[in-house]
Amino acid sequence: MDNIIIIAVSALGGLGLIAAIILYYIASKFKVFEDPKIDEVAEALPSANCGGCGSPGCRAFAEATVKSAKENKSIEGLNCPVGGNEVMQAVGKILGLEVEAKDPMIAVVRCNGSFAHSPAKVKYEGATSCTFAHALYGGEGGCQFGCLGLADCVASCEFDALHMNPETGLPEVNDKCTACNACVLACPRGIIELRKRCPKDKRIFVSCVNMDKGAPAKKNCEVACIGCSLCVKACAFDAITITSFLAYIDFQKCTLCRKCVEVCPTNAIHEINFKPRKPKVETDASEKSVSLKPAEDKGLSNKMALPELVETKEEIKETKE
Amino acid sequence: MGILKTFALGGVHPEENKLSSQAAIEVLPIPKQVVVPLGQNLGAPSKPVVKKGDKVKTGQRIAEAGGFISANIHSPVSGTVLKIDSSIDSTGYKRPCIFISVEGDDWDESIDRTDKIETNILLTPDEIVSRIKSSGIVGLGGATFPTSVKLMPPPGKKAEYLVINGVECEPYLTSDHRIMLEKGREIMVGIQILMKALHVEKAIIGIENNKKDAINHLTELSRSLPGIQVVSLKVQYPQGGEKQLIKAVLNREVPSGKLPIEVGCVVQNVGTAFAVYEAVQKNKPLFERVVTVTGKGVKKPSNFLVRIGTSVQELIEAAGGISETTAKVISGGPMMGKALTSLEAPVVKGTSGILLMDDGESHRKVENPCIRCSKCTYACPMGLEPFLLIKTAKLGNYEMAEKEMIMDCIECGSCQFTCPSGIPLLDYLRLGKIKVGQSIRNRNLKKA
16 A cells, blocks of 8 residues: 555656756747846836837837837837826936927817707618728718717727717727827728917817818808818918818817918817917927928828728838937 | 429518519609719729710710720710719718709610610620620629629630629619519510520520519510520529529539639529620610619619719608608618618619608517527528637627628528527627628738
């Protein structure tokens, strides 16, 4: 009886020992070297795994930054929009690099065709998917560029920052937005754009993407941009361009002077987080140091026509900075 | 009569409602202005060859094919080109169109306008194909695939049968039925022309059993013609689908992702056969077609011979106007047709019918959770699992959707028709097909 126990214990113990030796040998022989900095960087990231940076997850972004730091001595072009400057400074510190501060961004819904402004002419009954509805028909209000109100963007938001307003039928962005770009890609009509968060979260933008001529645009929606170019004339900073009867405000050049808002005949230009009308608003000269080349302005205004291009243009802009 | 043929898998049988089947084809008066869209066919849109202010004659070419899979467009009226501008089409999107104001009805001299039936086919097969191509003929069943492309099988493939589609399985629609009854002789010549172009000996006309008069009429006509056979089919939707029709009449199965030519078949609609007759024997290009205007609220359900570019509004007025109870106007049949967003939309080559639906029947059921009854799987004529495919589409798992053959879906809507929970299955299937189609195109681009 005793014998059996001894044999069993020694046999198992011997097997375990042999396996341990083999495992130890293999572990040391085939060890994959991984920069410990990757772990440190990954630790510093927000772990949202949202893909907003363009990498598939935070770990992949950490690998990309460490690789870029090693090869190029900079992490230019890599940015975690969710973490913002704070996180990027921390990443820079780990890698021993200076990281330039970036403007914080926020998603902006450029359509104001609410139930009241663009009354429904037909009724849609079907799947709640903007992508499907976009392929099927023009839209309830008759505007073939405007928001379909089926909330693909809300479904894509990982940060609880987008919600449908049941009164207007339009999505609204709240402060939780991290500018991860997910809603921009989700919108089949390229209505959502990432724009700079100016001081005190002030924003001025054209809340319309309709590229029809003035009359048909106005017919379908009373707050449509009709391409009258009054705002272009009012702007002292060349921030506004018009392509296909649609105004676009370059947020790098805009000084938040609000002149364009006053002249817009259809109230298509929106101001957000401003105090109720006071004559002058401070301009922030420090913010508008970068001026884009005219050629790139054209590219920017093309953006609405080609939703796929949005991302690349955004990248180009960031690298230019 | 023994057991009638039909296809093997799935299918549904909606209420037939063929209200206008006894209404003879009427010629609709020419409107004051026509709007001719440039994208009327499957494939690339056509390129205009006229400009503002040009005088055009009826049947004159106004736009040329914009690629291999594309078709010429001919002026449906005589008059002056007002402008080439974008206009709302049936989907509510603006698409480029040619606007023509009508002045008289002056036909191009080359068109033979007599009623005499020309039975002698003088052209060679190659000449037939090029005539069909230049006449801008597309599949009139609804898919609007250019007919000439179908008549040129890829190298190494040989057609054995010409299958003529007189099924008209969509409820309500009767345009093909009326053409078969009234233009039977012309269709027979058209079929012979197509047979000559394809170098085939055998043609089969498939007609559903609810059109007994058409079956009898065409059987009578085909008696003197060797090689042409009329097959009576059991009423089952979607028998008018190419693949289902081939299965029904020949018991052959087209492999996944392949064309009917793979099993030696070419399928053409009866309306297309008539258009081919007119183009080849009468030199008349495709600029008018038969459109059914029907619905329970329509005073006078009718079949009209309409010039392309006439607005839907005018068609409805000719059938007694729109009634107060009408809640939805559909271009096409109730199963596969699309709701119109504006009555100003013009009739195009693919418009087979205009259906006015009453408030009661037009609404969708309220969507409830799936109860796993698997009715959709039994109804699917392609042997797919719609419940699974819509789940993948909802979750965005498009790789799985592709693996589960979502691209084989023919969008017939049988699954949605049969779903007791009112789930918009077809909508999500279409969404999945859009996404999977995009990823396949991207992949092919990367390869190239």
